[in-house]
Amino acid sequence: MAIQRIGVLGLTHDHIWSNLDELQKAERGQLVAVADAHHELRSRAAAAYQCATHESADAMLDRESLDAVYVYGDNAAGVEHTIAAAERGLHAMVEKPLAASLEGGQRMVAAATAGQTQLMINWPFAWWPQLQQALTMALAGDIGHVWQVKYRAAHAGPKELGCSDFFCDWLFDTERNGGGALMDYCCYGAVLSQYVLGNPTSITAVAGRLTKTALSVEDNAVVIMSYPRAISVSEGSWSHVGNIGNYTTLIFGSEGTLMVEPREDGRLLKATEQDPEGIEVPCERRYGPNASEHFLDCLVNGLQLYGLVRAEPALGAQAILSAAIESAQSGQTVSL
Numbered sequence: 263m264a265i266q267r268i269g270v271l272g273l274t275h276d277h278i279w280s281n282l283d284e285l286q287k288a289e290r291g292q293l294v295a296v297a298d299a300h301h302e303l304r305s306r307a308a309a310a311y312q313c314a315t316h317e318s319a320d321a322m323l324d325r326e327s328l329d330a331v332y333v334y335g336d337n338a339a340g341v342e343h344t345i346a347a348a349e350r351g352l353h354a355m356v357e358k359p360l361a362a363s364l365e366g367g368q369r370m371v372a373a374a375t376a377g378q379t380q381l382m383i384n385w386p387f388a389w390w391p392q393l394q395q396a397l398t399m400a401l402a403g404d405i406g407h408v409w410q411v412k413y414r415a416a417h418a419g420p421k422e423l424g425c426s427d428f429f430c431d432w433l434f435d436t437e438r439n440g441g442g443a444l445m446d447y448c449c450y451g452a453v454l455s456q457y458v459l460g461n462p463t464s465i466t467a468v469a470g471r472l473t474k475t476a477l478s479v480e481d482n483a484v485v486i487m488s489y490p491r492a493i494s495v496s497e498g499s500w501s502h503v504g505n506i507g508n509y510t511t512l513i514f515g516s517e518g519t520l521m522v523e524p525r526e527d528g529r530l531l532k533a534t535e536q537d538p539e540g541i542e543v544p545c546e547r548r549y550g551p552n553a554s555e556h557f558l559d560c561l562v563n564g565l566q567l568y569g570l571v572r573a574e575p576a577l578g579a580q581a582i583l584s585a586a587i588e589s590a591q592s593g594q595t596v597s598l
Contacts, residue, residue, distance in 0.1 A: 264562050269328045270296040271319045271343040272335020273303040274428040275357050277386065281332060281554055282311060290558040297322035298335070300428060319343050328352055330380075330561060336432035337362035337440050344370045348377035355382045355557045359449035360576040362440030364584040371573045380560060382567050383576040384553040385453060387509070391547040392530035396513060396520045397570065398548065400458050405515025405532070411458050411494040412512040413451035416502030419474060419481065434479055441587055442479025443498040444469050448586065449579055451496020454511060455487050456578035457570055459494060462487035466595045467586035473501040485586040488595075 268291050270278065285291050295314035296307045304315040316322035323346055330353035333340045341361050344354050354374070360383055361367040374381035387393055400408055417423050420430050432438035439445055444467070455462070469483035481500040486493060502508050509524030519533040521540060531540035549556050549568040560567050569575070585596040 264290070266291045266329040266558055266561050267294045267327060268292060268330055268332060269294055269322050269326055269352075270298075270307070270332045270334060271322070271347065272333060272339060273298040273300065273307060274336060274426075274432060275334040276426050276429045277357050277384075278332065278334035279310075281334070281355075281384070281552075282307070284552045284554040285332075286311060288554050288558055290562050291554060294328060295322050295326045303428065319346060323347065323350055323352075330354065330557070333357070336435070336438040337445070338366065338438045341366035341370055344381065345373040348373035348379045348381075351377055351379060353380040353382075353557075353561055355384055355553060358383055358385045358576070359440075359445060359453070359583065360573070360580050362438065362445070364577075364580045367577050367580040371577055374573065380557075380567065381573045382553075382557050382560075382571050383573060385450065385571060386553075387450065387524070388568065388570045389550040389552050389556075390522070390524070390526060390528060391545040391550075392528050392543075393511060393522050394548045394550075394568075395543060395545040396511065396522045396530050397454075397457065399520060399532075399543075400513050400515070404518070405513065405520060406517030407491065408458055408513060408515045409492045410512075410514040411451070411455045411492075412514070413454050413495075414497040414499070414508055414510060415447035415450045416497065416499035416508040418503060419500040434477055436479055439479070440583070442469075442477065442483075443481050443500045444483035444485070444586060444590065445583055447498030447500070448483050448485045448496045449498075449583060451494070451498075452485060452487070452582040452586075453570070453575050453579035455494035455496065456582065457575045458513065459487075459489055459492050461578060462489050462494070462582065462598060464488045464595050464597045465582055465585035465589050467589040469586075469590040480590070483586070483590065485582065487582060
């Protein structure tokens with residue numbers, strides 16, 4: 263069995279640690295080295311995973327023999343890191359949304375295409391069995407014509423959630439993140455709508471600092487995606503108190519409604535005219551069980567990436583987010 267040698271470009275995204283824990287347990291992957299400018303983060307990685315460390319991406323890419331990289335710095339830096347890896351023939355797993363801008367995302371996809379490398383975008387909810395099942399059913403027509411996808415991603419705020427200072431430093435930076443809550447959290451609903459319904463015709467968005475007025479970026483946003491026969495909604499909030507009403511996916515069809523409860527143990531409910539309150543649908547895990555296992559499986563066995571984590575829907579979502587930022591700033595609907 264081929265063992266994939268993995269390097270990490272950037273450690274300031276807090277999601278990297280859970281992904282490296284999963285990589286450490288995977289039989290088909292080996293963490294070889296990490297690269298980050300921060301001594302504290304390099305030391306943490308070396309102590310936890312006994313890997314080599316480098317102060318820059320170029321140093322690691324030039325000195326290490328690798329098969330693939332994980333890209334886990336800020337959204338803007340991830341563009342150049344992904345391109346540098348692709349130019350060396352290295353596959354890449356990038357944390358959502360893709361980039362800080364549509365132009366950056368386009369450059370990443372172009373580099374991966376030119377280098378004939380795999381580019382996987384990790385959406386943490388992609389590995390929930392109930393969401394995988396719901397998307398399969400929606401695309402298969404099990405609830406008829408889909409006329410809306412609705413998702414609310416929300417928590418009390420990055421600092422309140424316990425995100426590190428390294429993470430918050432760029433989450434609250436428009437240039438490095440691409441926005442605030444709109445980029446960080448409306449991206450989920452955008453990619454779901456893109457995956458199920460395709461490209462919208464227009465975007466209307468509102469965003470503002472509703473509770474965290476000291477921030478330089480928005481803490482709340484709502485994005486409306488219009489289609490010829492559908493309207494989808496994506497909500498993102500860094501002001502949400504409690505755990506009710508957040509991270510739930512709703513897919514509305516002409517013949518039924520699907521509700522996806524959040525997290526690994528969530529249920530999938532399907533409502534119809536015959537069962538208006540909804541019945542639980544048995545769920546089969548189709549991909550995963552996590553990002554590292556799926557990424558390695560595709561690399562080792564030459565498999566196609568799961569549709570939701572391919573570059574195409576992420577790039578479509580990036581276009582939606584770019585239009586949403588323009589709409590929120592101008593107060594006008596933006597046509598695509």
